[in-house]
Amino acid sequence: MDAYEFIKEAIILGKLEPGMRLGEETLAKELNLSRTPIREAIKQLEAEGLVIPLKRGVGVRRFTKEDIREIYDLRTLLESYAASQAAIHRTEDDLIALAKANELYEHSIEDTSHLDMKSVRRIVKVNQTFHEAIVAASKNSHLRFHISKVVVVPIVFRSFYWYNDFQLKQSLEVHKIIFEAIKNREPERARIAMHEHIFQGRDNVLRHLDDSEISHLLKEEVK
Amino acid sequence: MDAYEFIKEAIILGKLEPGMRLGEETLAKELNLSRTPIREAIKQLEAEGLVIPLKRGVGVRRFTKEDIREIYDLRTLLESYAASQAAIHRTEDDLIALAKANELYEHSIEDTSHLDMKSVRRIVKVNQTFHEAIVAASKNSHLRFHISKVVVVPIVFRSFYWYNDFQLKQSLEVHKIIFEAIKNREPERARIAMHEHIFQGRDNVLRHLDDSEISHLLKEEVK
DNA sequence: GGTTGACTATTTGTATACAAACGGATAAAT
DNA sequence: ATTTATCCGTTTGTATACAAATAGTCAACC
Numbered sequence: 001m002d003a004y005e006f007i008k009e010a011i012i013l014g015k016l017e018p019g020m021r022l023g024e025e026t027l028a029k030e031l032n033l034s035r036t037p038i039r040e041a042i043k044q045l046e047a048e049g050l051v052i053p054l055k056r057g058v059g060v061r062r063f064t065k066e067d068i069r070e071i072y073d074l075r076t077l078l079e080s081y082a083a084s085q086a087a088i089h090r091t092e093d094d095l096i097a098l099a100k101a102n103e104l105y106e107h108s109i110e111d112t113s114h115l116d117m118k119s120v121r122r123i124v125k126v127n128q129t130f131h132e133a134i135v136a137a138s139k140n141s142h143l144r145f146h147i148s149k150v151v152v153v154p155i156v157f158r159s160f161y162w163y164n165d166f167q168l169k170q171s172l173e174v175h176k177i178i179f180e181a182i183k184n185r186e187p188e189r190a191r192i193a194m195h196e197h198i199f200q201g202r203d204n205v206l207r208h209l210d211d212s213e214i215s216h217l218l219k220e221e222v223k
Numbered sequence: 224m225d226a227y228e229f230i231k232e233a234i235i236l237g238k239l240e241p242g243m244r245l246g247e248e249t250l251a252k253e254l255n256l257s258r259t260p261i262r263e264a265i266k267q268l269e270a271e272g273l274v275i276p277l278k279r280g281v282g283v284r285r286f287t288k289e290d291i292r293e294i295y296d297l298r299t300l301l302e303s304y305a306a307s308q309a310a311i312h313r314t315e316d317d318l319i320a321l322a323k324a325n326e327l328y329e330h331s332i333e334d335t336s337h338l339d340m341k342s343v344r345r346i347v348k349v350n351q352t353f354h355e356a357i358v359a360a361s362k363n364s365h366l367r368f369h370i371s372k373v374v375v376v377p378i379v380f381r382s383f384y385w386y387n388d389f390q391l392k393q394s395l396e397v398h399k400i401i402f403e404a405i406k407n408r409e410p411e412r413a414r415i416a417m418h419e420h421i422f423q424g425r426d427n428v429l430r431h432l433d434d435s436e437i438s439h440l441l442k443e444e445v446k
Numbered sequence: 447g448g449t450t451g452a453c454t455a456t457t458t459g460t461a462t463a464c465a466a467a468c469g470g471a472t473a474a475a476t
Numbered sequence: 477a478t479t480t481a482t483c484c485g486t487t488t489g490t491a492t493a494c495a496a497a498t499a500g501t502c503a504a505c506c
Contacts (some may be wrong), residue, residue, distance in 0.1 A: 024458070034491040036259070039459090043263045047270035048370065056458060056498055070365045123442050140293045145272065146369050151227075153365075247488070258488090279468055279488060303458040 003031055003041035011060055012155055014165055018062035021054055033077050047177065048149055050156070061155050071153045072202035078147050079131065079198055084191035087182045092107035093135035095183055102128040102175050109168050124160045130175055133194065134194075137182065162208045171197070226254055226264035234273055234283055235378055241285035244277060271372055273379070286380050288432050294376045296423035301370045302354065302421055307414035308361035310405045316407055317360035324353040325398050332391050346391065347383045353398055357417075360405065382424065385431045394420070 010016045021043060024035045030037070034188065042058055045051045051058045063071075086094070105126045112119040131151070135144045154160070163171075174197045181190035230250065231241045245265060247258045254261070265281055266272045274281045286294075309317070328349045337343040354374070358367045377383070386394075397420045404413035 005263065025456090035458090036490055036492090040263060040266045041265045044270040047267040070363045073363060074365050074369070077300065077304050140296060142290065142293045142297050142373070146297070146373070150365070150369070248486095259460055259462090261487090 003037050004044055007041055014058050018060050019060040022056055075150050076198045080191045080195040082138040083194035084133045084187035086134045087185050087187040087190040089139040090137040092180050097133045098179055101133045102179055105130055159205045226260050227267055230264055240281050241283050244282040298373050299421045303414045303418040305358045306417035307360040307410035308355045309412040310408050310413040313360040313363040313405055316430055319358045321402055324356045328353055380430045
């Protein structure tokens with residue numbers, strides 16, 4: 001496993017918490033590498049905006065409430081466009097992949113009696129598969145590239161952890177509607193459905209942030 | 224000047240041509256640096272998609288006609304959204320910056336009797352200022368971040384060089400309409416005007432590519 | 447007691463040295 | 477003559493060494 005993947009994974013899984021600084025020597029020892037490849041990996045993550053420069057070195061970026069609002073707006077725009085494009089450009093293979101991802105999503109929700117850490121993480125992953133399949137069907141590689149960078153932020157922020165299983169079941173229904181729209185080549189219906197879908201997620205997350213029961217996640221600030 | 228800026232500038236100005244490979248030792252000597260900081264700069268550019276890995280080392284990315292089509296679609300989406308958001312969130316200061324940028328644009332077109340290399344480059348720069356001012360007024364830093372990466376591609380591709388001065392004058396008119404819409408807080412009008420504006424550029428570029436008089440730019444392929 | 451200053455230790459930034467991989471050229475064989 | 481195999485040169489990838497900067501500590505002075 002290379003340094004970039006390792007560090008990114010660590011940030012996504014929360015093993016490296018926001019605000020935490022990335023010690024090069026430490027990471028190097030952990031990966032049995034010298035500092036050189038570590039530094040290069042960090043430079044990449046910096047270009048993606050996952051880590052930010054500190055006075056000395058870099059630290060895991062801490063996303064504010066405002067960041068989350070902006071990111072969700074952007075993601076809504078990009079993914080609803082992707083859905084509409086998918087309805088135009090999708091092939092039969094895309095449909096198969098889409099159906100399969102959706103089926104997996106359905107199963108992983110049904111198999112989950114209550115939402116613990118592990119099951120949420122599994123659902124996140126399957127959900128991602130569905131969304132990625134749509135983006136792939138849109139046949140715009142640059143759109144895909146930028147969406148992949150945008151989507152990482154809510155994951156790092158742990159947005160998904162604030163869903164309840166009613167919302168999850170509702171998501172499944174919307175997924176099915178989106179699938180049908182793409183299958184039937186109805187760009188506008190696909191776009192609107194996806195727009196609602198992500199905006200719903202946005203609202204849910206922002207509501208929780210306003211409740212500020214988890215606002216401690218945001219309290220400290222990197223110097 | 225640091226390595227990242229230097230190499231990026233070189234790519235934008237065409238001093239490093241598409242497909243050309245980036246020799247670390249060469250760049251290091253040119254910048255009076257060792258290979259280490261050069262490599263880090265290259266890693267950043269790689270993360271942004273301006274350079275791509277070759278079998279050995281990296282080379283300046285060659286954008287295909289399909290890339291340009293995708294990029295312009297994406298840019299249309301992002302910037303027309305930015306315009307609509309700007310119409311909502313713009314402050315008085317934003318309007319001042321916008322008016323100023325537009326005035327500069329008007330002057331630099333009027334001062335240009337015919338389109339040589341130098342004047343085109345100046346117009347590109349001023350045009351960029353106007354577009355950036357709109358994005359800034361949208362008050363979404365993440366949107367801004369991604370647009371900045373998307374916009375670079377047409378510049379590297381030299382899309383602007385295929386404009387004639389009638390089209391430039393027409394652009395100015397549209398800029399004024401967009402400005403008015405943002406000033407009057409009309410998001411939808413701003414969005415549509417921007418959409419038309421960029422799509423016009425897209426069509427112009429793609430038409431030229433189809434004419435294939437400049438298709439030699441695309442012919443060789445990096446191994 | 448708190449604040450300021452200097453010293454030290456740790457960590458980053460850069461340069462260089464070394465190992466490995468790739469490409470090109472030359473030569474031999476079919 | 478064309479193709480294949482081996483060798484060598486060049487360039488990248490990684491490790492290490494060294495220089496510079498920052499933060500933390502301890503002490504002295506107000």
